[in-house]
Amino acid sequence: MSFNPSAIPYSRPHTPSPHGTAQYGFIGLGNMGFEMALNLARSLPAGTHLTVWNRTRAKCDALLAAAGEDRVRIAHTVQEVVQRCYVVITSLGTDQVVEETYEKLYKAHDAKVHQVTGARTRTTIFIDTSTIYPTLAAKLDSHCEQNPHRHFLMCPIFGPPAAAKSAQLVLVLAGAHAAKKEVAYALVPAIGRKIIDVGENVERAASFKLIGNGMILGTIEMLSEAMTMAEKSGLGGELFYSFIKDMFPAPSFIGYGAKILTDDFDGSKGFAIEGGLKDAGHIRRLVEEKNCPMPMVDIAHQHMLTARAYAAKLKDGERRWKELDWSAMVIGQRLASGLEPLDPKAHTGPVLEE
Structure with a gap:
């Protein structure tokens, strides 16, 4: 190392x-x-x-x-x-x-x-x-x-x-x-x-972590909205993801964008949605105490709740993962937009010509 x-x-x-x-x-x-x-x-x-x-x-x-x-x-x-x-x-x-x-x-x-x-x-x-x-x-x-x-x-x-x-x-x-x-x-x-x-002061480190996770939640929510809009507009997620890699080459954008594109929502390999909900709850509590709104976190929290509820209703044969990754919050955005919540083929769009 x-x-x-x-x-x-x-x-x-x-x-x-x-x-x-x-x-x-x-x-x-x-x-x-x-x-x-x-x-x-x-x-x-x-x-x-x-x-x-x-x-x-x-x-x-x-x-x-x-x-x-x-x-x-x-x-x-x-x-x-x-x-x-x-x-x-x-x-x-x-x-x-x-x-x-x-x-x-x-x-x-x-x-x-x-x-x-x-x-x-x-x-x-x-x-x-x-x-x-x-x-x-x-x-x-x-x-x-x-x-x-x-x-x-x-x-x-x-x-x-x-x-x-x-x-x-x-x-x-x-x-x-x-x-x-x-x-x-x-x-x-x-x-x-x-x-x-x-x-x-150890409270500063705990607060720092919550604020940082608020940014990550906001990043996933922003990716969810943009990539879903790309699908609704007929562009396809794959084309828009290539744009994300060119214009926003940060690890969080590339990593979570790929998860959303391919419906790779395996919480055992990433960060489980239960943990995401716990962190969002902490951030929202901190927001109230400090009187400093973070509306993206509120929206992400709602979409995670929707994703968890949707996954809970799937039949055993339809469940791909034991637990969802928090990037599965895109399911909430897709449902609100009238799209299929879990279907990678529906989100990648046509294969681009070389």
């Missing part, structure tokens, strides 16, 4: 670093977490390993097989991860799961510190990469501060599973400066390509 020093806004920690040989732990091996954990396990120095836990044991076994027994150890509980590790990273799906998990982690850490006293007591750093509401991030940080031997960092991530696999994620990091400095050179380039430092 290539390394760009300007991608990390901190100098290297002092040598020897108190966390230089710290064992790392990872909790939550979903679409994103699995790839991040695999890359982290492969990047750790010789003699160290990644301790992992996931609600479904099969994901842990798959990670062990991919990384090797010398790189990964499987914990039986989240408490065991804390007992073994001094840097614990979490990647979880909902605010409720995050809060419940951190309650267990902090209790386990309190017990760990109680067992080790004096100069041998070592600081544990907890890093949450989940998308959560800012007030929950503040609550986790406040709870963390009740024990002086730990730090909490909020580190939401930007990028699809493919970017996680290639370690090209963008990380937004907030929390105590010393803790950020200690872990930054393990996170980049192993997990991501760049860190955006937003200060010590």
Whole structure:
């Protein structure tokens, strides 16, 4: 993995670093977490390993097989991860799961510190990469501060599973400066390509992530509207998609445009629509609190609800995916426009002549 020093806004920690040989732990091996954990396990120095836990044991076994027994150890509980590790990273799906998990982690850490006293007591750093509401991030940080031997960092991530696999994620990091400095050179380039430092207030990182996801929701909604209009106008989605690639060659436009063009709405490979609805709900709540409208998010939220309802009514033989990707919100736009919701042939248009 290539390394760009300007991608990390901190100098290297002092040598020897108190966390230089710290064992790392990872909790939550979903679409994103699995790839991040695999890359982290492969990047750790010789003699160290990644301790992992996931609600479904099969994901842990798959990670062990991919990384090797010398790189990964499987914990039986989240408490065991804390007992073994001094840097614990979490990647979880909902605010409720995050809060419940951190309650267990902090209790386990309190017990760990109680067992080790004096100069041998070592600081544990907890890093949450989940998308959560800012007030929950503040609550986790406040709870963390009740024990002086730990730090909490909020580190939401930007990028699809493919970017996680290639370690090209963008990380937004907030929390105590010393803790950020200690872990930054393990996170980049192993997990991501760049860190955006937003200060010590962890609510800022959570807000940053929601605003960024609002832009992504708006991008998908805009693509849905434009490509559907191209179909209704008789141009065909394929012709208009070629224009998108020429004029808007950003990864989000190209990637989500391709999904819409081909009806590639497999949520197991991308970002599931349930997560999209959760994030849209958080953004709309933030919008109300800050009195700053984001109408595109409202429309995207409505179209995701429509897409989910439509998919739920499909018969078993008609269902192509176990769960929908959030780009399936185009189904709502197609239904409103009187088009077939799920038919790639109806959206690509005629084959263009060379």
